[in-house]
Each structure stands twice: as structure tokens, then as C-alpha cells.
Amino acid sequence: MSRGKRIAGALAIPAGVLIVCMLISMSCGVSLFGSPLSRITFVRAGANVLLVTFALSINLNSGRFDFSIGSAALLSSVISSMITLKLNAGPVVMLILSVVIGGILGLLSGFVYVTVKLPPIIVSLGMALFYEGMAFTLTGGHGVSFASNTALLGFGTVTNYLLISAAALILMIAVFDHTSFGYEYKALVSGQKVAVNTGIREVPNALICYLIAGALMGAQGFISATNNGAITMSLNFGSISPMFMAFLPMFIGGFIGRYTSDKVGYLLGALTSATISLTYIRLDIPSSTQQIVSALLMVTFLIYLNNEGKLKQLLKH
Amino acid sequence: MMKSLRKFLVLQLSLMMALCLGACSGGGSGQAEDPSAKTVKIGVLVSDTTSAEALAFRSYYEDYIKSVYNVEFMFSDELKDAAAEQSAIDNFIANNCQGIISMASADRPAQIEKCESEKIYYAVATGTLTDEQYETYKGYEYYVGAIGPDLSIEYQTGYDMAKYFLDQGYTKFGMFTGASVYFTEMHIYRAAGMLAAMCDAGNGTYNGVTGMDIVGKIMADGGEVTTGKIGSIELNGVVSGYDFDDAWFGKLAAVANDPEVEVLLAVGSGQVTFAGFKPEGKMLGDIDCYTADSVGLMEAGTLNYLAGKFSASIGPIFAATLSAAYGKPIRTSEGNAFALSQGYWVAKDAETAKKYYEVDSSVTDPAYSKEQLDTLIGASYDDFAKFVSAYSFDEIKK
């Protein structure tokens, strides 16, 4: 495939969505990126979705469905913010703590998985309940509030969000595309039994996957917390909802991955998703309409993706 | 052999269940001869386990009331719908609770009917019945009564909050209308009150209506409040719902940072919605409760007006329920259950908020102490009503 074709293929969806959204906004007399706040909102949404998409995809690509990623983000941000507020420290300390604690929580989930050897979806249900319960207990149910802490709230700038996104992207590409761990991961994804039989150590590989996913969710929890200055508690699987925002960008990313690296695909998928979110905000679309539009977009895209061959044949005739 | 083992286990379990089901006709709560000497079990129905308000209420009951009265509290899980409320009441009956205090409102008539049929005292805290419901249930023997802000107080609270800022000359507003889009009446009435104050101050109408008619207008619009000019007042941004997704947070940030918005008004949760996004210089008013966080926000100038429920406000309803369990129910002169209204403590500065919070969070000397509540057990309706109606901070501390 020529370079030009690859670039065109990779950018077709995000650019197409951007153009459509801009046209719709313009027809309503609204400029999509008309204010600095719009730009921050767009970049923050992009970073948020990117981190969740990376975290979800690491294990989902290996057939490991993880319901606990949202609760890991919740608990890591609770612990990190409590420590940060106690030490009267700044956002960088909180970010580092969030990532480290998120990684530890991810590792713990992975450890339970490889120890009890239950299907990952079951382990993740148990761990989600456990982490939610722990966050609730640690804060006495009150959550954490720092809405008047300008140092922590001040972190939310375009540059900082871009830095976090770039760091996550570089980490993902470096670890999964340029290390022996990454090669082994890919081997396990494409043929678990064969890979294990060839001597690839599956358990450490799975543990590292959970560790990285947890660390990414730690960063996501940090962005959410410092965005609005409060962490509210969730019980009974209330924390799983962030996971759902990652599916559309993940599928878009998977499609774009044909033309470039799948990681770049996820980035472009996240940007597509952020564009749609920004359009909802700028046009003040009601929540129920948003839900319907997003669901229909996902189904339509998947129908296309899973029936591409048939559609092409149909068009030829 | 293993099949036999499984069958045996299943059979054993089925027998156990069947025996217990068969014996269930003898269920129900027993009544001791000297009720004040025996621990009284009270179940508390809660629709929200994580809000600051719900946690403060729980703390008042568990940390203070339980330490000074011979009572035991059982708290339900978070009750999201009517079915969960019915199950929670069944749980309390199974645990031989003598009274139930309800802070859940998915289906209050069903709660009352259930408690009446099971002969368990039932009281409504932090809310009231509609007039129609009250007429239906006021004569029920086991319906104790209700204390809480009625809808006219909710409306007035919203009105007063908006008026406070309007009186200072502010003319450009943004609103968070919370669960109005889910048709939650409490939030609709508060929002309507705010809009009514804008109509009065701006000498205009909200989409053609004013005053209490705004409630009907919001209901007719599916719980949505729309932006626009209200006479000389501008409502330039509205956010509703609790989606907690990027679009929702983005909308909050957009309204909070809109240069055409001077004052942000929240029907609730203002401290977790607008506060984090609000730039310096803008005003924020909220209807919620007194917590360490809210005091901190007022001290920092982030929050400028707070109409808050105080945790001990659920003290009198506890006293009435206990009194009923002791065989001394408080009834009106016609022998009916009571329906009493109680409002909010309003703080317009950090010092006042701090003063309120210190009292409100105390587990040794709360707003309503045992000595005060003791006077309500077996009290006449008039004395009880007088006590409840004197709910302002100064009246209570006097």
C-alpha cells in the first residue's frame, strides 16, 4: 500500500467525522472550536478516551474482558488525592501516585487472575466490587473534594493533556511494538496455546498487561479528578460506565490499524470520539439523544466493518 | 454417586426452604411489655448512600442517637426503585424492626400500605406526602407522619437563593437543574423558584409564565429548563442530569466559564458540578447540606450561598417513631398522622457556614440533643409541631 493511501485511509474517519461535525455546528450557527474552553474540552476528552481505550484494549485483545478498570481508576485517584492533600503536594505528585497506585491495583487484579485461574470476566467482577468497596470505606463514603485547590485544578491545560496522551502513546508503542514482551504478547493474542507451547511465559505477560492497564487507568482517574475537583463514590458496579466510552474508538482504531499502527489507530479513534463529544456540548444535545446517536453510530460502523466484503461485492454489481 | 450427592443437597435445601416458607404464617413483629426497656429496632430506607446529606444523616443516627437511646438502626442498601424499597421493607420486617423511617421516595404509598399491613410504624423523613396522599393515609394507625421540606419550601428556597444574587445587581445566570430531566419534583420546584425570582426581578416571564406556573411549564417541557431572556435578566446556560461523561463535564465547564454568566445556581450538587470549573470572580449558590468540604469552599470563596439541610433535622421524626413504638403515638387533634414542614439553614458567608457545620457535625452536642428530643416522646401534637417549626439555627440553639 502506498504511503499516500495509508495516510488517507488512516485519516478518512477522523477527518470525515470532523468535517461532518463542523458542518452540522456551522449550520446551527455554532463554531466547534470557537473558544479556548472548547479546545481544552476536546483535548481532555481525547486524552480520557485514549487512556481508557488503551487500558481496555490491552486485555480485551487477549480475550480478557475487564470490568474492573473503572474501579481501579476510582480507587487510585482516591488514594492518590488523599495522600496529595495530606502532603499538600502538587498535581505532578498526584499524577505519579495515581499511575503507581493504578499499576499496583492492576497488578493485584492480574495476580488474582493468574492465581485462581478463573475466567478474567469473573475475576474482574469480583475486583470491581472490591475496589469500589475499598474506595467507599477509605473515604467514609464522602469521596474526596478539592474544588478550591487551584494547584490541582490548574493542571487541566491543553499542554498537560497532550503531554499525558503523548506519554501514553509512546509507552504503548515502545512496550508493545519494540520489546520482547510486546512480541510475546502478540504471539499470545494470535495463538495462546501454540505460544505457550513454544515456551512463552504467559503468566508474567498477563501480569504486565494488567499492570500497564492499571497504570493507564490511574492516569485517567487523575484527569477525571483534577478536571472537576471532586471524586464521587460508586457502589454496585457504578464504576463500570467509563469502560463503555472506549468501545467505539477501539473499533475505529482497529479499522484504522490496517493503514498504520493500531496504537495510532486508537489515538485517531479517541480523537473521533472527542469530536463527537464536543459537538454534543456545543450543540447542547440532550443526554438521551446522545445515547441514541452514539449507539447507532457504533452499530452502523460495526455493520460496515463486519460486512465490508459483502458490501464491496454488492457495490461492484 | 455424585449425581446422588447433588440431588441430596438440592433436596435438603429445598426442604429447608419449604419448611421455612410453610412456617411463615407465624411471622410478624412482637411487642414487649415494657417497650422502653427493650432495644427498639428501626429500619432506615435510603435512596442514596453516597451523598454528603445521606452520610450526615446516617452519622447523626449511628454516632449520636444510637449512643444515647436504647435503639438499633438498620440501614438499607441504596434504593433506586420501588421494587428495591419493597424488598428493603421486607428485610426490616424479617429483622423485627418496630419502626421504619423512610428517606426513599420511589413509591411512598406502597411503603405506607406495606407497613400498615405488617403493623410496623412508618415515618417519612426529609420529605412530605402530596396533599392527596396525606388525605388517603393520615388515618392509618401505623403511619406516624412526615417532616421535611414540602414542595412550597423547595420552591421558596430556590427563589430566595436567586433573589439573594439578583438583589446584589447580578443579571446573568447559569443553572444546574440536576434531576429535573428525570422529573424529580424537588429539583423542578427549586429550579422554578429560581426562575420565578428572575421573572420578578427582571419584570419578565419564563417562556410566557411566571410564579408557580413555571413548575407546570418545566414539567410540560420534559423537565428541561431553557436558556433565554427573562425580562432584563439573562439565563445563559443550563446543564441537567447526572451523566458523568465527557460531554456532561464539558457542558458544566462551558457554562461555568461562559463570560456571559455571572452567577451559577445549582438545585443541588453544586459543589461537585460547578465548583471545580468556576473561575474566580463568579458567584455560586447551592442547595445541599453542611459538610467540611462545603465550609472549605465557602472559606475559599468558591461557594457563596448555601441553603443546607442540617443532619439533626431528622431528630424529631426519630423521636416521633420511638414514641409510637413506646405506645405513645403523636397524633393531631383529629387523631391523624402529622405532616410538618421544615426548611433549610442558609449561610451567606463562611463564618456562618462554619458555625452551622460545627454544630451539625458534632456527635456529642448536635443541633437536637437527647434532652431536647426527650421532650417530644409522648408530647402533644401542638408541642411537637411547635418544636419542629422552630428549626432555624438560632431558635434551636436558644
Place this chain on the structure above:
Amino acid sequence: MKNRQRKINAAGILNAAPVIGLILLAAVFVIIALVKDINLSYSFKNIVNQSIITMVVATGAIYIYTLGAFDISLGASMCVSAIVGAMAFNRTGSLAVMLAVCLGCAVLISLISSLLASVFNLPVFVTTIAMLSLLNALVMVLIRANGTGDVVQVPAAAVRSINNVWFRLLVLALFMILCVTTFNYMKLGRQEKFVGGNPLCAKLTGMNAKKLSVIGFMMAGIGVGLGAFLTIVYAPTLSRNTAGSVGMDVIISIVFGGMPVSGGARSRITSAAVGALSMTMLSQIMLVLNLDSGISQMVKAAIFLLVVSVSMLNSRKQILPR
């Protein structure tokens, strides 16, 4: 020979772990009830009563799980079906119409999910995620269209005569008979297990996986429809939160009951009932102990993982499960 017999015995005991777990939980509950002042007979009636709706929905969902698929939209589907059923009752005043509409609506939603998945070759789980969003939005549209504030209500008097544990048990029994018969004694169950366990082999033997998937979703739809009907009878005030926890309750119950999430030959139709009873029993124990909500949830999580780990001890493979 003896060794083999011992292995078979051990496997059997492990298979029975969910039932043993349920008995242990019941025993713990009885002990606590004796120590504390608890009405034991009412408690057991209550536990059965509270488990029935989850049992019905989860038993229907077994047909989807057996195929190795997964539906996260069951709670939302139940909410929509209940609201439409209640609206139908308010127009006709007939409980039979309400039941028919609940069933029809739930089966229709299930069919849409399965047809989307099978006709367009979409992953079932993803289809159900999209359906979850669509149905949640539909609930708000229906409530708004009904024009009675934030709820849709059926008069309590209309359902009072059937609002008792015996009626619920009757519905459960009838549905269980249908499910046990079709799953354990008819071709449908065997084919479902085959397709779930080895789809390629099943296809090569001439089985139509798409057709089985549609039938499986229809059975799940019947469970959801009955669950919706029972929900209206139990609590006739419906809101956007109705059945909000059912989706996750179903997953937890099925797993707690010893059903493998990968489906296949080890699928058991009774898993859902055992799991739902266990979960309710566990919740009752937590309630009686009056633990803090957070600690209670952590304990529940630990017990859940423990019971499921024991029940699946004999299905461990060398490689990590997926």
C-alpha cells in the same frame, strides 16, 4: 480404577460447590438469626421472594451464556418491557394483555439483538452494549410520552391479588419446567451446548448456529418478559431506575451458580437459580451484620470469588482461561 473413581468423586463434589456454598450460607444465616433477634421464617420467605425475579431472568439468560455469548442489556430490556406492559394495562385494564405485552416486547428486543448479531455478523456483546444505550434512552422517551411525571404506574389494587410469593413461585416453576425440559431433555439444549463448546465442529455437523442463537435469545426474552411482569406485580410504580441492577445481578447469579462463562457442555440450567439464591442470602447476612456499605461490598466480593474459584477448580487448564 480406584484413582479414577476418586477423581470422579472429587469432580462431583467440586461441581456441587455452588449448592454446598448455598447451604453453608444458609447455615451461617440461621446461626446469625438465632443469635440476633430475627424472624427466621419471614426471612426465608423473603429470600425466596427477592430471588425469584433474578432467577427467572437469569434462567432464561442461560440460553445465551451456553452459546458462549453475553448480554449486558437484559436489565434495560426488562425496564422497557415493564413500562410498555404497564402502559398497555392502563389502556386496557387487563392483566393478560399486560403479560402478553411484557413478553412480546422483551422477545422483540431480544430478537432485534440476535438478528443484528447474526444477520450482520456483529459480536453479540457489542450489539448488547449498543442496545443498552438505545434502551436506556427509550425508557426516558416512554416515561416522557406517558406524561405522568417521572413514573409509570399500575394501580396497586389491580395486581394485589397476585402479589404474593406463591404466584411468583408458580411463574418460576412453570418457566423452570419449560427451561429444564428444553435444555436437559430436548435437542435444543444439547445443540446449544455443542455450539457453545465447539462452534466449528457444530457447524461441520450441520447445526445452524444462527438459528440456535435466535432461539436462545428468544428464550432469554421470555425470561425477561416474565421478569418484567413480576416486577410490575411486586412494585407497580416504574421509573427509569426499574431493574437497573438486574443486568449485573444476572451475570453474578449465573457465575455464582457454577455456570462457566464460556458456555458449552458444562452449562447447567439450574445454575441461575442456585446463584440468585446465594447472592440474596449473602446480602441478607450483610444486612443483619449491619456492616458499612463499603466493607459489606468487599466481603461480598471476596466470598463471590472464593465460591466461584472452588466450583471451577476441576475445570482449570494449563493455560490461562479467557
